[in-house]
Amino acid sequence: MKEYFPRVSDKVLFDHLESKGAVLVEGAKWCGKTTSAKHIAKSVIEMDRPDMTEQYQQMARIKPSNLLEGETPHLIDEWQIATNIWNAVRYEVDRRGEFGQFILTGSSVPAKLDESMHTGTGRIVRMRMRPMSLFESRDSSGQVSLGDLFNGKNISAMDDHSIDDIAFLICRGGWPAALNRSEKIALKQAFDYYDAVINDDISRVDGVKRDPERTKRVMRSYARNVSTQVSLETIRTDVISNDIETFDKESLYGYLNSLKRIFVIEDSPAWNPNLRSKAAIRTSDTRYFVDPSVATAALGMGPKDLINDLELMGLIFENLCVRDLRIYAEALDGTVYHYRDKAGLECDAVIHLRNGRYGLIEVKLGGDNLINEGAESLKKLAERIDTEKMSDPAFMMVLCGVAPFAYKREDGVYVVPITCLKD
Numbered sequence: 001m002k003e004y005f006p007r008v009s010d011k012v013l014f015d016h017l018e019s020k021g022a023v024l025v026e027g028a029k030w031c032g033k034t035t036s037a038k039h040i041a042k043s044v045i046e047m048d049r050p051d052m053t054e055q056y057q058q059m060a061r062i063k064p065s066n067l068l069e070g071e072t073p074h075l076i077d078e079w080q081i082a083t084n085i086w087n088a089v090r091y092e093v094d095r096r097g098e099f100g101q102f103i104l105t106g107s108s109v110p111a112k113l114d115e116s117m118h119t120g121t122g123r124i125v126r127m128r129m130r131p132m133s134l135f136e137s138r139d140s141s142g143q144v145s146l147g148d149l150f151n152g153k154n155i156s157a158m159d160d161h162s163i164d165d166i167a168f169l170i171c172r173g174g175w176p177a178a179l180n181r182s183e184k185i186a187l188k189q190a191f192d193y194y195d196a197v198i199n200d201d202i203s204r205v206d207g208v209k210r211d212p213e214r215t216k217r218v219m220r221s222y223a224r225n226v227s228t229q230v231s232l233e234t235i236r237t238d239v240i241s242n243d244i245e246t247f248d249k250e251s252l253y254g255y256l257n258s259l260k261r262i263f264v265i266e267d268s269p270a271w272n273p274n275l276r277s278k279a280a281i282r283t284s285d286t287r288y289f290v291d292p293s294v295a296t297a298a299l300g301m302g303p304k305d306l307i308n309d310l311e312l313m314g315l316i317f318e319n320l321c322v323r324d325l326r327i328y329a330e331a332l333d334g335t336v337y338h339y340r341d342k343a344g345l346e347c348d349a350v351i352h353l354r355n356g357r358y359g360l361i362e363v364k365l366g367g368d369n370l371i372n373e374g375a376e377s378l379k380k381l382a383e384r385i386d387t388e389k390m391s392d393p394a395f396m397m398v399l400c401g402v403a404p405f406a407y408k409r410e411d412g413v414y415v416v417p418i419t420c421l422k423d
Contacts, residue, residue: 004035004039005132005136005137005138005176005179006136007032007036007129007132007136008133008135008136008327008328008330008331008422008423009025009036009127009129009327009330009331010036010039010040011331012127012330012331013025013036013037013040013103013127014040016125016127017040017073017099017100017103018099018100019099019125020099020100020122020123020124020125021093021094021096021098021099021100021101021102021123021124022089022090022093022101022102022103022104022120022123022124022125023073023102023103023104023124023125023126023127024079024104024105024106024120024124024125024126024127025037025103025104025105025106025127025129026105026106026107026126026127026128026129026263027107027128027129027130027263027290028107028130028131028193028262028263028264028290028291029107029193029196029201029262030131030175030176030177030189030193031129031130031131031132031174031175031176031263031290031291032129032131032132032176033105033106033107033129034046034075034077034105035176036129037075037077037103037105038075040073040103041073041074041075041103042070042071042072042073042074043070043071043072043074043075044070044074044075044077045067045070045074045075045076045077046077046078047076047077047078047079047081047082047085048077048078048081053081056081056082057081057082060082060084060085060088061082061084064082064084064085064087064088065088065092067082067085067088068085068088068089068092068102072098072100072101072102073100073101073102073103074101074102074103075102075103075104075105076089076102076103076104076105077105078105078106078107079104079105079106080106080108085104086104086120086124089101089102089104089120089123089124090120090123090124093123093124094123102124104124107201107262107263108201108204108205108261108262108263127330128263128330130174130263130266130290130291130323130326130327131173131174131175131176131290131291131293131323132174132175132176132179133174133323133324133327133328133422134169134174134320134324134418134419134421135324135328135421135422135423136174136327137174137179139169139419140324140418140419140420140421140422141157141159141419141420142420142421142422143155143156143157143406143420144157144406144416144420144421144422145421145422145423146325146328146329146332146351146359146421146422146423147332147423149359149394149395149397149414150332150353150357150359150394150395152394152395154408155406155407155408155414155416156405156406156407157405157406157416157417157420158404158405158406159403159404159405159406159417159419159420160404161401161402161417161419162402163307163365163366163401163402164303164307165419166317166365166401166402166418166419167303167304167306167307167313168183168187168303169320169419170292170293170296170303170306170313170316170317170320171187171190171292171293171296171301171302171303171306172186172187172189172190172293173189173190173291173292173293173294174291174293174323175189175190175193175291175293177189178190187302187303189293190291190293190294190296190297191297193293193294193297194219194294194297194298197215197219197259197262197264198212198215198216198219199212201262202215202255202258202259202262203258205258205261205262206258206261208254208258210254210255210258214239214240214247214255215255216298217238217239217240218235218239218252218255218256218259219259219264219294219298220298220299221235221238221239222235222265222287222289222295222298223289223294223295223296223298223299223316224238224299225238225287226287226288226289226292226295226315226316226318226319227286227287227288227315227316227318227319227322227348228286228287228315229282229284229285229286229287229340230287231284232249232252232253232256233249235252236248236249236252239252263290264289264290264294265287265288265289265290266288266289266290266326267285267286267287267288268285268286268288268322268336268337268338268349269285269337269338270282270283270284270285270286270337270338270339270340271337271338271339271347271350271352273339273385273386273390274385274386274389274390275384275385275386276384276385276386277384279341279342279343279345279384280341280342281339281340281341281342282340282341282342286338288319288322288323289319290323291319291323292316292317292319292320292323295316295319296316310365313365314364314365317363317365317401318348318363320418321348321349321361321363321399321418322336322348322349322363324418324421325349325351325361325399327423328421328422328423329351329353329423331423332351332353332423333353333354333355334351334352334353334354335351335352336349336350336351337349337350337351337352338350339360339381345377345380345381345384346377347360347361347362347377347378347381348361348362348363349361349362349363349399356390356391357391357394358391358393358394359393359394359395359396359397360378360381360382360393360395360396360397361378361396361397361398361399362374362375362377362378362397362398362399363398363399364398364399364400364401365400365401365402366400366401366402366403367402371398371400371403371415374398375396375398375409375411375413375415378396378397378398378413379396379411379413382396395414396412396413396414397413397414397415397416398413398414398415398416399416399417399418399421400415400416400417400418401417401418402417403415403416403417406420
């Protein structure tokens with residue numbers, strides 16, 4: 001039997017099952033939703049099973065309650081194949097009056113939901129699952145806990161990952177199918193995922209046929225501008241130079257919305273703190289993929305290509321860090337934002353917890369000069385925060401690709417290699 005790699009989201013799923021009748025687990029294809037849900041579920045029905053899909057769809061129309069039978073929690077995989085299952089689950093949760101009844105998994109947001117469908121509020125809770133973090137794939141030692149940083153605990157760790165190691169981890173990505181494989185096979189998984197998106201998934205999500213070549217160009221432009229707040233108009237003009245008039249804003253939005261609905265891109269919203277100064281805060285989202293390997297696949301790059309372009313590697317490395325921070329933060333009831341003002345001061349990641357505590361994080365590939373630069377930027381932002389209206393940051397951290405140690409500097413800023421971090 002294939003070894004199961006525990007996921008940080010397992011704990012989140014358990015918590016949701018204890019407090020709601022059903023949990024909807026959403027996320028990109030191949031990220032491990034079904035495997036994780038099967039590890040927890042007591043019974044399973046797979047709606048995309050080739051020899052049963054049509055029968056399942058018919059049963060969902062005639063008597064959907066038949067699909068809900070089984071020991072709980074009962075997993076309904078790829079539920080969106082028969083969307084009226086949603087109302088059946090909501091009704092059954094009400095009828096039973098018990099928590100932990102159903103797990104629904106899906107790799108896309110349905111294009112259309114019938115107007116009669118209930119929102120599921122109070123019965124069905126949504127949770128996002130992403131490709132594996134480095135801690136989940138066992139590429140991070142986990143010697144430094146994000147939770148410990150929020151609680152002010154001392155940290156100490158050693159790390160020996162090289163720049164070549166980091167380049168490989170970026171290009172391999174967090175796809176479960178890439179683990180315990182040869183380097184060649186591991187690196188192929190991201191390209192296979194990318195090919196599936198451009199040739200099939202982006203059109204299947206809503207039944208609108210989209211040109212694979214334009215999809216490639218949209219994703220390539222997104223990859224070139226990853227970890228920036230570039231405008232969508234810039235991406236539009238970057239996509240097609242010859243017939244830009246025929247590729248209007250609505251066309252671009254159609255492509256991007258489809259990529260969001262199949263969880264390929266996941267932008268980061270802006271953080272809006274209380275500041276002492278009147279600095280105008282930029283509110284544009286920062287552009288990210290759900291996994292950094294999607295960016296390298298879109299650009300046709302491998303680890304050696306990244307090493308030869310360290311500036312681009314630094315931007316895609318930031319995407320890797322944001323992926324991991326999102327996974328770790330959600331286990332702590334936190335959300336990841338970014339900060340940038342019109343004066344140019346920025347913070348790559350702000351983790352804000354429900355209880356109001358927050359941490360400031362700068363991402364740097366490595367090197368003393370860049371680490372010092374990141375630390376100074378964090379301290380400058382902290383000085384601008386109006387601590388009469390909100391608390392001081394729980395911690396400030398420079399998150400690195402290559403650094404021999406995890407430690408706390410004399411100025412109070414933590415330096416942590418990403419390959420030492422966990423939730």
